[in-house]
Amino acid sequence: MGLIIFLRHGQARNNTERVLAGRASGIPLTEKGVAQANDIGKFLKSFNISHIYASPIERAKNTAEIVGSHIGLGTTIDERLYELEMGRFSGMPYDELFAKHGNVFLKFYEGHPTIEENGVETFAEVRRRVLDIVDYASKKHREQNVLFVTHMDPIKAMISNILNLTPRSLFELIIANASLTIIRQEQGKFSLSAINAMNSERYDQEPF
Template sequence: MITLYLVRHGETLWNVEGKMQGWNDSPLTEKGIRQAQKLGERLKNINFDVIYSSPIGRALKTAELVKGFKNTPLVLDDGLKEIKLGPWEGKSIQELKEEEPEQFNNFWHEPHLYYFQGAETFKDVRERTHKAIDSILSRNKDKKVLIVTHTIALKSIMSKFEHRPIKNLWAPPRIHQTSLTVVKIDDDNNCEIIKYADTSHLDEVKRDNITAV
């Protein structure tokens, strides 16, 4: 049995400003740092065998804060990156609503139809993240593994365990900042979702419908 603890990064500056990040990056806010610290406190008694993180700064910083002073190995994995948004990166939600209304709508409401030149599709992200998870599962039998990643990457990973099609990727639950998802997988690849996007370690959670990724 392997147990995966899947986490989204903490709040960033561009999350607050409503800008799309993708493979680009912005720093954690003071709130984002507190979120990661609170999650670290929640998980302090779990002896993780290894931590895997997206190499993008906001995820890596979150992983480091959750890790704290433990000697747990921290491995960077490109397969855990957020969706690559290409020309959309650094643009605000309002700009994209006005400039690319059809694909903006597809991105948030019809993800199986989303396509933009220079960017990844949701199918690309699903294939990349599933490959990364298969590798992690094969190398970590009977271990506790912490994975720090991003909204769409985490949703894509969970689609593997839920058998969820891409067109339903945005269906609840919402992946809030530093939310915790726990999945147990046995040697026959049977899985049990123990927690999904749990935020009980946070004082408050933003409830808006659309946020930057």
């Protein structure tokens, strides 16, 4: 396979309202998120991408469609790129969530019992499905560059398969909205080429 390119969706309403949206519907990109998707779409025109896969969630699907309009490709929806299932935490404001359950994001990466007890998908489960679609695309699109439009934790799951990061490091790693994580696969091994790659003008802005 050529390049494996992960793109986190553009800024969405749940990001600005600091609400754990999970797989809830009806949470669109903000005006800024649409602009970010257009910018990264222009940036990706030179990458010679052969196929776009996207999460079914509106904010990722719409980001993929905007990017596709710039590079002349349609989008294949794939549930393996879904946002993680948040269970009982879905729709909770971050402040309320932390007050009731402590740092659930860190607990998620640690595999703490609180996660499964509240119906939240585990990090191991996210990693399995992400690796599955990467393996599928690697075989279907040999020597081609493929784009996966998804969410922060599926991208972190892929990174964690390459780098031996601690739960604390995974918690502190932020994948910016509408940024690229670029991976190469050579002789069956993955190597990380870039994290949070984006239009250079955005590095001077508040990207998260």
